[in-house]
């Protein structure tokens with residue numbers, strides 16, 4: 053029969069609509085949520101993601117500002133820009149689009165963002181909160197994945213989740229959030245031996261490797277839930293996930309597409325975090 057496709061695009065639309073209502077409520081109380089974005093250089097993919105973030109801000113009623121410094125900006129100048137945003141009352145969320153040019157220390161930049169405005173959830177303070185299960189900003193892609201699973205009432209507790217990939221912004225936090233939902237979690241990565249023996253055991257498989265069609269139908273068990281986080285450009289300029297969608301959808305129970313799956317949810321959870329940040333500010337006053 054084939055898997056049910058979980059459309060991130062549709063879920064993103066519905067979630068953005070409910071965020072718009074929360075924003076309107078905030079505005080009526082005198083606070084317009086504000087997002088400050090810094091996009092260094094001219095990387096076309098990064099520029100396109102930032103345009104997507106600006107569009108999502110418009111849709112949800114969030115005020116956005118994008119600073120686009122040249123890629124020759126020094127680390128010190130970039131830290132100065134973050135400091136300015138940290139000190140602005142009207143900015144509730146700050147993000148620096150990644151990746152950064154190689155002369156800039158990414159970790160130093162992330163650490164400079166005020167954790168209470170770190171709507172990407174990348175600051176070690178928020179990573180620590182996520183690990184301990186305390187209230188903090190959750191990283192948008194893993195947060196979006198959990199939201200997608202819950203939107204279809206897919207049980208997580210007690211199930212075996214296998215995460216392929218261990219990046220700081222997707223793989224590791226996705227595993228941690230699944231663990232928080234009481235899944236049994238296995239991480240696979242480039243040094244994993246006999247990866248298929250692990251992926252075939254997954255009730256929930258998260259593919260976040262960055263390699264086109266890395267996961268095929270032979271790598272999964274029948275009925276698995278497959279979440280594709282890959283955004284790979286093919287040689288003919290098309291977009292492909294980490295999962296061979298056509299073959300895997302015949303064997304899985306649920307599958308997320310690329311495009312239109314996890315990507316739109318990443319941006320939506322950024323809006324969610326920004327609204328939460330503004331709501332916290334309102335309640336603190």
Ligand SMILES: Nc1nc2c(c(=O)[nH]1)N[C@@H](CN(C=O)c1ccc(C(=O)N[C@@H](CCC(=O)O)C(=O)O)cc1)CN2
Pocket residue numbers: 100101104147148149150151172192193283291310311312313314315316318319
């Ligand atoms: N500061 C950050 N930098 C980066 C993040 C992040 O969360 N914060 N994540 C990625 C890029 N990213 C968001 O910034 C992102 C990637 C992909 C998508 C998306 O919607 N993809 C679409 C396809 C888009 C296309 O056609 O190219 C989809 O999957 O449907 C949104 C956001 C790295 N940097």
